[in-house]
Amino acid sequence: MSYLARRLLTFPLVMLGVSILVFFAIRMVPGDAITAMLGTEAGLLTPAQRAALAAYFGIDKPILVQYWSWLLGVLQGDLGISVIHGKPALAIILERFPLTLQLALMSMCVALLVGLPAGVFAATRNEKMSDLAVRIFAMIGQSTPNFVVGLLIIYALSAGFGILPTMGEFTPLFTDPLRNLGQMILPAITLGFAFAASVTRISRSAMLDVLSDDYVRTARSKGVPKRSVIWRHALPNALIPVVTLSGVEFGYLLGGAVLVEQIYALPGLGRLVLEAILQRDYALVQGCVLFIAFNFLVVNLLVDLLYVTLDPRIRLGEGN
Amino acid sequence: MSMLRAIFSHPSGRIGGTIVLLYIVVALLGMSGITPHNPLQQFRIDRLHAPSALYWMGTDLFGRDVASRLMNGIGQSFLVAFCSVAIATFAGTVLGLTAAWFGKAWDGLVMRIMDVLLAFPAILLALLIIAVVGPGTWTSVAAIAIVYTPIFTRVVRGPALSIKAREFVDAARTFGSSRRYILTRHLLLNLVAPLTVQVTLALAWSLLTEAGLSFLGLGTQPPASSLGLMLADSRNLMENAPWMLIFPAVAIMISILGFNLLGDALRDILDPKTRRSAP
Numbered sequence: 354m355s356y357l358a359r360r361l362l363t364f365p366l367v368m369l370g371v372s373i374l375v376f377f378a379i380r381m382v383p384g385d386a387i388t389a390m391l392g393t394e395a396g397l398l399t400p401a402q403r404a405a406l407a408a409y410f411g412i413d414k415p416i417l418v419q420y421w422s423w424l425l426g427v428l429q430g431d432l433g434i435s436v437i438h439g440k441p442a443l444a445i446i447l448e449r450f451p452l453t454l455q456l457a458l459m460s461m462c463v464a465l466l467v468g469l470p471a472g473v474f475a476a477t478r479n480e481k482m483s484d485l486a487v488r489i490f491a492m493i494g495q496s497t498p499n500f501v502v503g504l505l506i507i508y509a510l511s512a513g514f515g516i517l518p519t520m521g522e523f524t525p526l527f528t529d530p531l532r533n534l535g536q537m538i539l540p541a542i543t544l545g546f547a548f549a550a551s552v553t554r555i556s557r558s559a560m561l562d563v564l565s566d567d568y569v570r571t572a573r574s575k576g577v578p579k580r581s582v583i584w585r586h587a588l589p590n591a592l593i594p595v596v597t598l599s600g601v602e603f604g605y606l607l608g609g610a611v612l613v614e615q616i617y618a619l620p621g622l623g624r625l626v627l628e629a630i631l632q633r634d635y636a637l638v639q640g641c642v643l644f645i646a647f648n649f650l651v652v653n654l655l656v657d658l659l660y661v662t663l664d665p666r667i668r669l670g671e672g673n
Numbered sequence: 674m675s676m677l678r679a680i681f682s683h684p685s686g687r688i689g690g691t692i693v694l695l696y697i698v699v700a701l702l703g704m705s706g707i708t709p710h711n712p713l714q715q716f717r718i719d720r721l722h723a724p725s726a727l728y729w730m731g732t733d734l735f736g737r738d739v740a741s742r743l744m745n746g747i748g749q750s751f752l753v754a755f756c757s758v759a760i761a762t763f764a765g766t767v768l769g770l771t772a773a774w775f776g777k778a779w780d781g782l783v784m785r786i787m788d789v790l791l792a793f794p795a796i797l798l799a800l801l802i803i804a805v806v807g808p809g810t811w812t813s814v815a816a817i818a819i820v821y822t823p824i825f826t827r828v829v830r831g832p833a834l835s836i837k838a839r840e841f842v843d844a845a846r847t848f849g850s851s852r853r854y855i856l857t858r859h860l861l862l863n864l865v866a867p868l869t870v871q872v873t874l875a876l877a878w879s880l881l882t883e884a885g886l887s888f889l890g891l892g893t894q895p896p897a898s899s900l901g902l903m904l905a906d907s908r909n910l911m912e913n914a915p916w917m918l919i920f921p922a923v924a925i926m927i928s929i930l931g932f933n934l935l936g937d938a939l940r941d942i943l944d945p946k947t948r949r950s951a952p
Contacts, residue, residue, distance in 0.1 A: 608794020
């Protein structure tokens, strides 16, 4: 079977596994669902009322039947009702998702804008002082958790300039783009910081590999200017690992947004998961986790497809 | 011994190794209570005291000594990181080895489960586990262990499959060596190199994950100290008491840097093939 077909076939299987894991994990929460829903008021229920509620929510049925009807619901876009918000979980998730998506996209831009030139620069000055400096910065960048970056940025701004970047109501992109970008740029830098470091390291090593290839030497010996060799001949081939990394990291950015959104008080998907966990809103936890995992898998699938397009050698390799 | 010499003659190994050794000493001191002050004792008169000869890194809102809490917190973070990576390494190695050895249905089952676990961004899977079990030190150990087990399973299974197909394993089988002997002596011993690299890098990630979880209030619970928790405490006080932010922040960065540098050095030393292509 070709790589592509196998990859497409495993996607629904993995997604099914994810749904099983998420469903049964939430069912393992200690205590029954009705108490979780009603809190202390559940103590006032008579056994008959309790049984009626259990029948209403379908939790008196065998667990596999419950899973099946839940799965059918999920396939039709029904992720359950959030107890705290009193709305369908999917509606809340879709309200919060654009912010997280924008944050992830912006931090990816930050990472590529900083990381690619830095990596190419370091590769062309291999083993010189400037290369060493870039590598040290990249290593430190990779070792700094994003919430530490965020806290340090906030501290530097408030101590140095007396500004508190977290203040004010959040403005959506299409209401007031300028104000929105102003609010999002620091979170994007925070989230993209470690990613920029990874991009620097991987583009440096990919560029070094490509620069030692024969065709680059041929181009140089034909008298093509150095700058043109680097940007026109070498870079496109060095981009393949960067694309893979970016795709994989993009999925992580969606998840890593939890901490950054928390620090900058942004009402995104990551913060929604956290609130749902802290408030024990299990339908919402379940919905959010499923939604993020789905996106993560889709992005990974797209990256693999893109990778195949970029590098035809993969299509033929069987691997295991 | 020769391994230690190799690490210390590698430039990033020297820095990384020294950092890691220093942190282990600090962690042991912090866990065994050998700190400048009692990390839980509240010196009420000296609340939010700036760093001084008495309080090397200042005090926090409750007048607790930041240096002592930092030492204790490093101990706590290292405890979580080491325990979770130990569990993940053990589970991943057993699963990866048996998947490679028995193949067929068992291999399929194990690897599909690992695929499912890998379908979550790490912090999200940890959050899901904590949502189910409730926050705490040992929950974070379990959560981080589960998050990193699939990576170890994959790191072990791939090479184990190729070693299994080599002649010397066939030879051992024809000699009548037991399955356990072949698995531990022939397969596992040949996997020590990639596993060592992976363990070092996983320690860096799990320190990062632990700090993140306790920063969110879902890891180590107060009044115990951990680096993430100390940073969370510093959020509203950073302007008046920047020492509460700077010291734990730098401590986290340097600890992760140490493991990353050591991991890179080990990869160079143990696996020269990946030297150039390593990210």
